[in-house]
Amino acid sequence: MGYFRTAILLAAMTALFMGIGYLVGGQTGMVIAFLVAAAMNLFAYWNSDRVVLSMYGAREVDERAAPELYGLVRKLAAEAGLPMPKVFIMDNPQPNAFATGRNPDHAAVAVTTGLLERLSRDELAGVLAHELGHVKHRDTLTMTITATLAGAISMLANFGFYFGGSGRNNDGVGRIGGLLLVILAxxxxxxxxxxxxxxxxxxxxxxxxxxxxxxxxxxxxxxxxSSAAEQISNPPAERNPASAHLFIVNPLSGARMDNLFSTHPNVENRIARLDEIAARMGQSASGVETFEPAPRSSGPWASPQEGGWRRRGPWDQA
Structure with missing residues (x-):
């Protein structure tokens, strides 16, 4: 089902590219746009995850570089029945995370330094499990390709505005049409x-x-x-808003309403549903123990001694 949705998405994006190409350059523009879209689809399928990770300056870590984080991801992946994904850290004070990759065998989970500093171990486990949920449900391919192609469409629309014709060419759209392209595409x-x-x-x-x-x-x-994201900006996300939907919580300033023009459901709605799930599991808020992060003496996740938590959580080995 994930691949079918991706195929529909790529077809829709290709059609949109061809429509813009026709408005900008007539039939010739449509053919060129089709060829460009075909090339972009292939590139996006194989390389969109690398593009997104590079966009956010994510660096890959292993068990030696980040033993606590890596070990937690490994335990959760095993619990989910998934292959071990690659693990990345983004040097970003806003707490957030996303998953990417074309399938579970080529998946990656990326977290910000702000997330590692602000969450307890149980909370971090919940966030990582959410991202692995995207991997298990095979959402990451569609979400990552969408981020890549949506950004490309915005660039093409701007190209149409500046080079789409001056009104002398019947195949062009003129300045008014170009403005519509910039807005509508x-x-x-x-x-x-x-x-x-x-x-x-x-x-x-x-x-x-x-x-x-x-x-x-x-x-x-x-x-x-959500609270921290309202106060701490995420410059890479602001520069690349087409990738905002990848994150567990909207990284952009404003627009956190649960309506058509939000990339994420309202956080309170999500929390309400999680409360219902907890009730079905027989859990209550008072029965959940949290683990506060300890101050770190050097770089994040340098070693279990230089970081970690004051108390061992449920995902530590006994």
């Missing part, structure tokens, strides 16, 4: 983006709660991340 791409991301966050929350068995810890993490 990114909106069309964004609508596809919004449509695929909102319901998937709810589903990833559900799967993440099942994997971590700590729905209330995930709810607590969402509340912390």
């Amino acid at each position: 990114p909106i069309a791409a964004a609508l596809v983006q919004f449509g695929i991301s909102r319901s998937r966050e709810y589903e990833a929350d559900r799967i993440g709660a099942e994997i971590s068995k700590r729905p209330l810890s995930l709810a607590s993490a969402l509340r912390k991340i």
